[in-house]
Amino acid sequence: MAPQLSDFYTQCTQCPKQCKINRQNQTGFCGESDKLRIAFAGLHFGEEPLVTVKGGSGTIFFTGCTLRCAFCQNYQISQDGYGKEVSVQEFAEICKKLQNAGAENINLVTGSHHIPFIAEGIKEAKKQGVTVPFCWNSSAYENVEMLELLKGLVTIWLPDLKTLSSDLAKKLFAAPDYPQVATKAIKWMIQNNPMEIKEERDAEKMYSGVIIRHLFMPGKFEETAEVLAWLKENADAKACISLMNQYTPVPFAEDSKKLEARKKALLAIENRLVTPQEDADIQDLIEAYDFDYLFYQELSDDTSWLPDFTRPQPFSNKLAKPIWHA
Secondary structure: OOOOOOHHHHOOOOOOOOOOOOOOOOOOOOOOOOOOEEEEEEEEOOOOHHHHOOOOEEEEEEOOOOOOOOOOOOHHHHOOOOOEEOOHHHHHHHHHHHHHOOOOOEEEEOOHHHHHHHHHHHHHHHHOOOOOOEEEEEOOOOOHHHHHHHEOOEOEEEEEOOOOOHHHHHHHHOOOOHHHHHHHHHHHHHHHOOOEEEEEOOEEEEEEEEEEEEEOOOOOHHHHHHHHHHHHHHOEOOEEEEEEOOOOOOOOOOOHHHHHHHHHHHHHOOOOOOOHHHHHHHHHHHHHHOOOOEEEOOOOOOOOOOOOOOOOOOOOOOOEEEEEEO
16 A cells, blocks of 8 residues: 555654654654745746756745755755745646746755655646656755655756765764765666756757756865765766855854854854865866866856845846745
8 A cells, every 4th residue: 555645754754864753743853844835936047057948947945954054045944944834736836837937847946855745746736737847956865765756757856965074064964974875866866867958949958867066165175076076986977067166155144042053063164255266276176077067157256146035036136036935
């Protein structure tokens, strides 16, 4: 007999934290109960070109997270609980609205703690006529057994590979097992989702495949070098690489206790913008590895893209077009 949706929440082991908490009457490490909550949905124009294409990526930002990244730009929703409850039916309707607005895909951002619910929502959305690809945008801190529930429903995968250092992962993300968990999940994604990229309207569009993101953290060149070495061996020519240099100190608006904890965690890196010299060193590293398919951002000191999810338009107008807000 197939498990019911509620079965996944009564003694929750959905994510690697393995809380075993009954999320029907408590919240897990993720901060969430058995109710799916969403903060924002809209067309996003700041994703990788294969995902943004012409019409923008139809992003849905979920409340809660399985990590505690000290520098998280989305902390209002990932850690501080901003969002509104939606049903499976309402989730499907949001997907339909995004498609009708011209979305190239439905981009599901940080949903690792609600995979069974989201899987049901995708099925319902497809019943309602959503035909664009679904994209899974995550930290990669997730169990392969749960990812199996998304097999055939999600065809585009946009995982992070944040670090291969257990010590850094413990200090910054509260997850010392992150490297082992994330690399296993990413290997699964690559194995099950071969790349399919088509030329449409003078632009390349991904229908299936994996884009692996890595954010360079200031003062941690060796960490990025180690990650790129792993990607060269395990992902080159099988997936796209997206190397980001947009690390930005976030002006957190939280109580003193939370701010003090963040400040302590952020001592593990240099909490500042990336320097031109670091940018040049990264580009030399990229050239040396000669990846088959790699995206790299131009260095910028513009911080206006930092979101504020309490606003109906969390992003700058050029980055996103709101469709739904909590």
